[in-house]
Amino acid sequence: MFGEIKGLNEECGVFAVWGHKDAAQITYYGLHSLQHRGQEGAGIVVSDGEQLSIHKGLGLVTEAFKEGELDELHGNASIGHVRYATAGGGGIDNCQPLLFRSQMDSLAVAHNGNLVNAHGVKHQLESQGSIFQSTSDTEVLAHLIKRSVYPRLEDKVTNALSMLKGAYAFAVMTEEKLMVAQDPNGLRPLSIGRLGDAYVVASETCAFDVVGAVYEREVQPGEIITFDENGMHSQLFANAAPRRLCSMEYVYFSRPDSNLDQINVHTARKNLGKQLAEEAPIEADVVTGVPDSSISAAIGYAEQAGIPYELGMIKNRYVGRTFIQPSQELREQGVKMKLSPVRGVVEGKRVVMVDDSIVRGTTSRRIVRMLKEAGALEVHVRISSPPITHPCFYGIDTSTKSELIAANHSIEEMREKMGADSLAFLSIDGMLSGIGRKYQDANCGQCLACFTGNYPTEIYEDTLHPHDKVTNH
Numbered sequence: 152m153f154g155e156i157k158g159l160n161e162e163c164g165v166f167a168v169w170g171h172k173d174a175a176q177i178t179y180y181g182l183h184s185l186q187h188r189g190q191e192g193a194g195i196v197v198s199d200g201e202q203l204s205i206h207k208g209l210g211l212v213t214e215a216f217k218e219g220e221l222d223e224l225h226g227n228a229s230i231g232h233v234r235y236a237t238a239g240g241g242g243i244d245n246c247q248p249l250l251f252r253s254q255m256d257s258l259a260v261a262h263n264g265n266l267v268n269a270h271g272v273k274h275q276l277e278s279q280g281s282i283f284q285s286t287s288d289t290e291v292l293a294h295l296i297k298r299s300v301y302p303r304l305e306d307k308v309t310n311a312l313s314m315l316k317g318a319y320a321f322a323v324m325t326e327e328k329l330m331v332a333q334d335p336n337g338l339r340p341l342s343i344g345r346l347g348d349a350y351v352v353a354s355e356t357c358a359f360d361v362v363g364a365v366y367e368r369e370v371q372p373g374e375i376i377t378f379d380e381n382g383m384h385s386q387l388f389a390n391a392a393p394r395r396l397c398s399m400e401y402v403y404f405s406r407p408d409s410n411l412d413q414i415n416v417h418t419a420r421k422n423l424g425k426q427l428a429e430e431a432p433i434e435a436d437v438v439t440g441v442p443d444s445s446i447s448a449a450i451g452y453a454e455q456a457g458i459p460y461e462l463g464m465i466k467n468r469y470v471g472r473t474f475i476q477p478s479q480e481l482r483e484q485g486v487k488m489k490l491s492p493v494r495g496v497v498e499g500k501r502v503v504m505v506d507d508s509i510v511r512g513t514t515s516r517r518i519v520r521m522l523k524e525a526g527a528l529e530v531h532v533r534i535s536s537p538p539i540t541h542p543c544f545y546g547i548d549t550s551t552k553s554e555l556i557a558a559n560h561s562i563e564e565m566r567e568k569m570g571a572d573s574l575a576f577l578s579i580d581g582m583l584s585g586i587g588r589k590y591q592d593a594n595c596g597q598c599l600a601c602f603t604g605n606y607p608t609e610i611y612e613d614t615l616h617p618h619d620k621v622t623n624h
Contacts, residue, residue, distance in 0.1 A: 163247070163263040164188035164233040164354045164544070165341065167322045169329045169378035171349035175224035177362050178231035182212045185354055185363040189235035189262075189408060192246035196259040197226035197491050198326050203257040207246045215246075227349075228329050228378075231263040232321040240577070243288040248322075251297070256325050258296060262289040263354055264318035264339045265546035267610055272314060280352055292321060305377055308335045309388040312375065316608050318397070318545035320354060320370070329378040332388065336395040336607045337372030338545050338598055340411050343383075345558075348377055355409040369412065395598040395607040399547065400458040401586050402536045403444045403507045412596065414587050415446045422585035423535040423577060424451025424505060431575030432456060433531045436500040439463025441507070441518060442490070448535035449505035458503065461496045463522065490518065498526030509565070509576075512556035529572040541604040579603070 157491030164185030168174040175197045182193055193215040194207025204224050208215030212233065232247035250263040266272075272295070277283070281294045295311035308323055308330055318338035323330045331352050333341050344351040344364035351364040359366050370376060373391040377384045397404070400411055407417035424447065438460045440449025453460035467489055502522055509515050519530045538557035552558045556565055557576075566574035577585070579602055588595045593624075600606045 154201060163235055165261050165263045165320055165322050165352070166231040166358055167261075167329055167331060167352040168227075168229045168346075169350040169352075170227055171346060172226050172227050174229035174349075175221055177346070177351070179212065179216060179221055179355055180230045180362050181351070181358040182231045182233050184358040184406075185233050186212055188354060188404065189233040192234045192243065194246050194248050194261075195221075195224060195231040195234065195276065195411070196230055196248045196250055196261075196324060197224040197229040198324060198329075199226035200228075201326055203250060203252075203259055203324070203326060205248065205250045205259070207243070207248070209243055226244075228324060229390045229610065230259055230261045230324050230329070244285045247289060249287070249290055249293060251293050254296070258293055259324045260289055260293050261322045262287075262292070263320045263341075263546065264496075266291060266315050266319065266332065267317040267544050267608060268315065269317075286420040291315070292323070296323070305330070305375070308332070309375060309386070312388050318608075327379060330374040330375060331370055333370040333372055335373040335389040336392050336598070338395055338397055338408075338607070340396065340400060340405070341370040341475060341509070343367045343370060343376070350383060355405055355411075355502070357406045357409040362410065366410070373406075375500060392607065394596045395482060395596050396596060397545065397547075397602070398536070398582065398586075398597045398599060399508070401597075402582070403429075407447055419586045420444075420447035420507075420535065421451035421454075421549060423582060423585070424448035424453075424585075425455040426581040426585040427505070427533050427535050427575070427577045428452045428455035430578060430581050431533055433533075434501065435503045435529070435531060437463060438459045438503040438505060439496070442466035442504045445505050445507045445535065449503075452503065452505050452533060452535075456503075461493075463493055463496045463502060463504070464518070465491050465493060467491065469558070489523070492521045492525035492527075494525045497522055500527060501529040501531070502527045503531045503533055505535060507534070508539060509534055509556060510539060511554055512565060512569055515571075519570050523570070530570075531573045532566070532569065532575075534574075534576045535585075536577055536582055537602040537603045538576050541601050543601050544606070544610055545598070547601070586614065 166178050166181035168177050178195050188473035192209045193212045197207045230248050248259045250259045269291050272291050276294050296307045299307035299310050301307045309595045319334045320341040321332045342356050344359040344366050345546040346364040356366050373387050373389040375388045401419045405416045409416050438458050440446040450460050522530045540558040
C-alpha cells in the first residue's frame with residue numbers, strides 16, 4: 152500500500168466463517184480482499200468442533216501461506232486476520248489470530264483496532280499472575296476471558312469486554328462457538344454476511360463479494376453476536392454511544408467497493424472531491440489523483456470543477472514491500488519506485504494534485520517535486536480531508552503530535568515546505584456532507600478526533616507521548 156511510504160497506515164482486517172465445510176479456504180480468500188488493511192502478517196485458526204488448529208506467518212497472505220499449508224486446516228468454523236503493526240510492534244508472536252490452549256478448552260482471538268487502557272489492564276493482570284506471550288494488546292482480552300468467574304462463555308466475553316476501552320472489532324472462537332463484538336462507539340467497521348447456510352463476518356463488505364457471500368447487516372456498537380449449533384444470537388454488552396465510525400475509513404483506509412454504515416466508499420470519496428472543488432477552486436488544465444485511494448476524490452473534483460481528469464501519476468504494482476525502507480534516502484527511492492509521473496499528461500500544464508490526507512508532509516513534497524521535474528508549470532495540492540492535527544490512539548499509526556505537519560505548521564508554511572503553488576484542505580463540514588452525514592456534535596456518526604482533538608473515549612496517560620495532551624469526552 153502507498154500508505155507504507157505515506158506515513159498513514161491501516162489498522163488490521165478480521166474475517167470469520169461459521170458453518171461451512173471449506174471455512175479455511177473461504178477465510179484465505181477473504182483475507183486476500185482485506186490485504187490493504189495490513190501486510191505485516193496473516194493467520195487463520197479453524198475449528199472442527201473438537202480442536203482448534205492454527206497457521207500464521209509474516210508478510211502478505213500469499214507469503215504467510217505456502218503451497219499445501221492451507222490444506223492442513225480442517226473445520227467448518229474459522230477466524231482470520233491480516234495485520235499492520237500498531238500497538239505491540241511486529242514479529243510472529245504478535246501475528247494474529249492468537250491461540251491459547253488449556254486443559255478445559257482452547258480460545259482464539261483476532262482484533263482490529265487499539266485498546267487505550269491496555270497498559271493499565273495488562274499491569275493489573277500481571278500483578279495477579281498472568282504471563283503474556285506477546286506484546287500485542289489483543290492478548291489482554293484472552294486473559295480477561297480466561298480469568299472470568301462466569302460459567303458461560305458469553306458471560307465471560309461480555310464481562311471481559313466491559314473492562315476494555317478504545318476501538319475494537321473482535322472475533323473470538325472456541326471449539327464450539329464463534330463470537331464477534333463491536334466497541335460501544337462503533338469505531339471500527341464489522342459486517343455480517345450469508346454464504347448459503349453459513350455465516351461470514353468481515354471488516355469490510357468487499358470481502359463478501361470476493362467469497363460470494365450476501366451482505367446482511369453490520370455489527371452494531373456495543374453488540375456481541377454468538378454463532379453456535381443453534382444459529383446466530385445477539386445481545387448488547389454495553390450501552391451503545393453515538394456511532395463514531397473512523398472518518399479515515401471513508402477517506403483512505405477502506406476499499407472503494409466496500410459499503411460502511413450503508414454508504415459506498417467510492418461514492419463518498421467522489422463526493423469529497425466535489426465538495427473540495429466547491430470550497431477550493433483553482434484555474435488549472437488537468438486534475439490528477441495520487442493512486443490509489445485518492446482517485447475517486449480526484450474524479451469528483453474534476454467533474455465538479457469542469458477540468459479534465461487524467462492519469463498524471465502511475466503506480467507500480469510490482470514493487471515488493473522490502474523496498475520500503477525507513478531511511479530518508481531509501482524512502483525517497485521508494486516513492487520513485489512506487490509512483491511515476493506521466494510527462495505527456497503534466498508537461499506544460501497547470502496541475503491539480505488531489506490527495507486524501509497529509510500526515511508528515513514528506514511524501515507530498517516529493518510528489519510535487521516529481522510533477523514539476525516532469526514539466527508541470529504549476530502544482531496545486533488539494534486534500535480531500537481536513538488537516539490531521541491530533542494523534543490517533545485507536546489503531547492508526549499516528550501516535551504523537553510532533554510527527555503531524557498540520558499540528559505544527561500553518562497551511563501557508565506547509566505549502567512552502569512542499570513546494571506547491573497552492574494548498575487547500577476540505578473542511579470538516581464539507582467532509583461530513585460528502586460522506587453523507589450532518590455535523591451535529593456527537594451525532595454526526597463519525598470519529599473526528601484526528602481533526603478536532605475531541606476523543607470519543609477517555610485517553611489514558613500511559614498511552615500519550617510526554618509532550619502531548621488530550622481533551623477527554
